[in-house]
Amino acid sequence: MKKPAGGMKKPRGTFGATTLVTGASSGLGRAISVELALRRCRLVLTGRQHSALEQTRKECLEAGAPQVDLIDADLTSPQERGVLWGFAAECGVEAVVNNAGAGVAGLWADQSWESDQHLLALLIEAPLDLAKRWVTSCRPLGRGALLNIVSTGAYQPGPYTAIYYAAKAFLGSWSLALSWELAPTGLVVTAAYPGALKSSFATRSGRAESPLSRSPAFAAQRIVRAWEAGHPHVVPGAREKLAVLASRLFPETWSAQVVGNLQASLLQASVLNRR
Numbered sequence: 420m421k422k423p424a425g426g427m428k429k430p431r432g433t434f435g436a437t438t439l440v441t442g443a444s445s446g447l448g449r450a451i452s453v454e455l456a457l458r459r460c461r462l463v464l465t466g467r468q469h470s471a472l473e474q475t476r477k478e479c480l481e482a483g484a485p486q487v488d489l490i491d492a493d494l495t496s497p498q499e500r501g502v503l504w505g506f507a508a509e510c511g512v513e514a515v516v517n518n519a520g521a522g523v524a525g526l527w528a529d530q531s532w533e534s535d536q537h538l539l540a541l542l543i544e545a546p547l548d549l550a551k552r553w554v555t556s557c558r559p560l561g562r563g564a565l566l567n568i569v570s571t572g573a574y575q576p577g578p579y580t581a582i583y584y585a586a587k588a589f590l591g592s593w594s595l596a597l598s599w600e601l602a603p604t605g606l607v608v609t610a611a612y613p614g615a616l617k618s619s620f621a622t623r624s625g626r627a628e629s630p631l632s633r634s635p636a637f638a639a640q641r642i643v644r645a646w647e648a649g650h651p652h653v654v655p656g657a658r659e660k661l662a663v664l665a666s667r668l669f670p671e672t673w674s675a676q677v678v679g680n681l682q683a684s685l686l687q688a689s690v691l692n693r694r
């Protein structure tokens with residue numbers, strides 16, 4: 420059998436093509452949408468908060484997007500993902516940004532099975548489902564681009580937010596493998612690993628924001644540039660690259676200790692802030 424030439428051919432992205440962005444109603448998703456709008460991409464934006472999506476649409480049109488369509492969808496629902504993809508396909512989507520995400524802070528033992536299932540559906544099932552639909556429609560065309568928003572947390576165990584870190588490790592590993600497999604087809608797959616961001620993420624997860632958080636615009640600029648260039652992997656920021664390097668040099672038990680202490684302090688700060 421002929422050996423497949425994975426990871427070797429120069430990739431062809433589809434910039435300027437219609438792009439679906441999940442989690443476009445805030446934070447990094449909004450900032451990536453604006454970056455794509457600056458490149459004159461036609462956009463399909465999705466989230467659950469319609470008025471916040473309207474705000475992103477306004478910013479994208481001002482930045483130069485020729486057209487911005489909105490569709491509300493809860494990505495944890497397989498039915499809503501089906502309707503979302505039907506709409507995206509009608510719009511001619513050839514590029515997808517799997518960005519939507521959330522975390523739950525606290526002891527895993529205290530969290531319900533329903534909460535675990537909800538997180539796994541959002542962080543693993545939804546990106547894989549959308550990627551499967553994307554690859555099925557784009558492979559025959561020989562062009563298409565997929566961007567998966569992972570996290571530097573993918574490189575460490577994450578006490579007090581264990582499912583989130585573990586799910587991001589899964590997402591990163593799968594994304595890099597997919598990128599290699601699809602390289603000969605011309606389809607681009609990029610995994611982006613941002614560090615802490617100034618967004619609603621931390622408070623929604625139930626903890627305080629890290630004092631080292633970056634603006635979503637900082638991360639979005641670097642991520643979109645790397646995606647455009649067809650890189651399979653991007654860590655936006657020197658500090659974040661150092662964190663990744665450290666977690667590769669030191670044993671995972673050490674990383675668990677560092678992350679556990681950091682997350683515990685953010686949880687404590689959040690409890691104190693509420694008093």
Ligand SMILES: NC(=O)c1ccc[n+]([C@@H]2O[C@H](COP(=O)([O-])OP(=O)(O)OC[C@H]3O[C@@H](n4cnc5c(N)ncnc54)[C@H](OP(=O)(O)O)[C@@H]3O)[C@@H](O)[C@H]2O)c1
Pocket residue numbers: 441442443444445446447448465466467468469471492493494495517518519520521541568569570571612613614615616617618619620621623635
């Ligand atoms: N913030 C950080 O420190 C950080 C660090 C590394 C990586 N990341 C990753 O970056 C990505 C974006 O996070 P962010 O910081 O921009 O957080 P954010 O401001 O809280 O945005 C999260 C987005 O995900 C959407 N979302 C959440 N649950 C959803 C659901 N069930 N169905 C559909 N959409 C849903 C939200 O839309 P609605 O509100 O409209 O539902 C929102 O647009 C995530 O994948 C996150 O894991 C974040």
